Amino acid sequence: MQINYERLLKDIERYSKYGKSPNGGITRPSFSEADRLVRDLFIHELADMGLRITIDGAANIWGRLKGSGKKRGCLVIGSHLDSVPNGGKYDGPLGVLTAKEIIRTLTENNIVLEHDLEIVSFTAEESNDFNLSTFGSRAFVGKLTKDMLENACDSKGRLLKEELERVGGSLDNFPAMEKSFKDKSAFIELHIEQGQRLESENISLAIIDKVVGMYRSTVRVIGQSNHSGTTMMEHRKDALAAACEIILLIEEICKNEGNDLVGTVGKLNVFPNATNIIPGMVEFTFEIRGESEKQIHEVVNKIRDNWMQIASEREVEIGENVFLNQKPIMLDSEIVSILKNSAVELNEPYLKLASMAVHDAAHMASVAKTAMIFVKSKDGKSHCPEEYSSPEDIEKAGNLMLHGLINLDRQLD
Structure with missing residues (x-):
């Protein structure tokens, strides 16, 4: 069983039109018009897939696919859809859209996991005018509270709490997120490397065991x-x-x-x-x-x-x-081991690396078993229009995540 990588590539191109500039870059900061449009698109498509949609207090978007009910808790896959100014089309969206493709693949092949499975798009992962990068994941795990954010505003004086409400979030709903994160058993985030270590070794993917x-x-x-x-x-x-x-x-x-x-x-x-x-x-x-x-x-x-x-x-x-x-953040050794074994099963070479950048996974690691997969970045470029990962590398990483998720579902008690 494999993902439909051609469908995934079409998704990436389709989503890249939101906030696209004449030179090919993507400008889609959180709470911008382009961000609101792409959020609406994502929510609509998850609903069409039959997922149960939830928007939490931080305006993170969750879509749940019911499992067989044999195991409690849910497995989570995803990343973020916002971008830096004049950024690329892979940083963030690749992880979200690969997660969406994996759910489609499971559904089309009538695979029912023993756990529930959730896809997530976290709000405001990138640096933004509110000076709150990785906002959605930090808020979700309780590192940002309602009291801390009550008067937060951007350079134009716009209040964060009002911007949140425009996209379905609410500071008043922050306490409810604590109950929600206790339900998350594991989280896997797929992301471009944003460096040249994989390219230097001519290897398509890496399994990430820590954040520096x-x-x-x-x-x-x-x-x-x-x-x-x-x-x-x-x-x-x-x-x-x-x-x-x-x-x-x-x-x-x-x-x-x-x-x-x-x-x-x-x-x-x-x-x-x-x-x-x-x-x-x-x-x-x-x-x-x-x-x-x-x-x-x-x-x-x-x-x-x-x-x-x-x-x-x-x-x-x-x-x-x-x-x-x-301090460095250690990711979960059990999930790392499952991903490594899955790569061996697929006969797919990999590197084991530390993430040199902070991602949403770094914060999710405090509430759920967490690991990451990196995809090779051409010339190591990111946060620019030249950001690129090849279809072949994306397909290999997506298939590793698919099979790793299935193995995780079987092995995680």
Whole structure:
């Protein structure tokens, strides 16, 4: 038994028309008009498939296919339908639409699972104007509460609670989600890799056993502003020059570390940011992602030791404000094992990888047995119109998810 990948590809193309820009990118942030239209389409199609539709307090869309009733709880598959501005058509929708195709395949082959099966599209997985990425999954598992969100608004002053109500959600229904998540036995999310590890090994798919830990801080380098023409080079305390040296240091240390650890400086603010003034202060974001908490802390400490030496040599001061220190999240070993065995049954090569990005699965792991499947991304590109996964790779990953789900249903008590 296999998925109908041609039908799946047509679904992907059809959904990509919502929010499509002239250059081929997709702009479909949550609560936008394009997002509302694609939500309506998805709900309509799930209803046509005979699924029982539920929209929870966070406006996550659920569709349930009844099982035989032999086993309690339900298995969940899905991802998200929103996109970043000018993004691609695979990030998120591939997981949702593959889940929809799997349900169609099971129904057409008269396969009745022992568990109920649910498909989900989570709300606002991507970064958005409310500064609440992975909003739907975080809210569903109780990491975001009604009290936390009562006054949340976007840059235009629109209240989140009003936007939620427009798409069928409600802050008042948040408490009911706790009862709902206790019903979820397992969750599998299929997603594009958004990197080049699979492509480097020429392998179509990966089974994901953990989500990396993440450390983020704001670093402030304080030097001395002065006239750019009258201050000789030996008399300068240039905060930007010191910051540049630190950024190169971060790159060098992380390159030498290896083991799927990455470091990034993605945002800088320069003060006073004038052509004829030596920068007196620079603020930048500092991020480290890695597979182990110990490794992350060792690298951060090594970088700190070195930047203090730079500060001394350049006569600048350095301060740091840590705003995220997230431990690695281990996914469920039982589901990972079932997916690995299913790949062997299908004679399908795979890699076992850690996810370098946070997905909805990272939050669902706190309430249900959870794992992920990654699909090879061409050139590792994502969040851009060039995002692409080949039909062959999509078919292989979809079939692994289908057979893995059937095996999970049999083996999970």
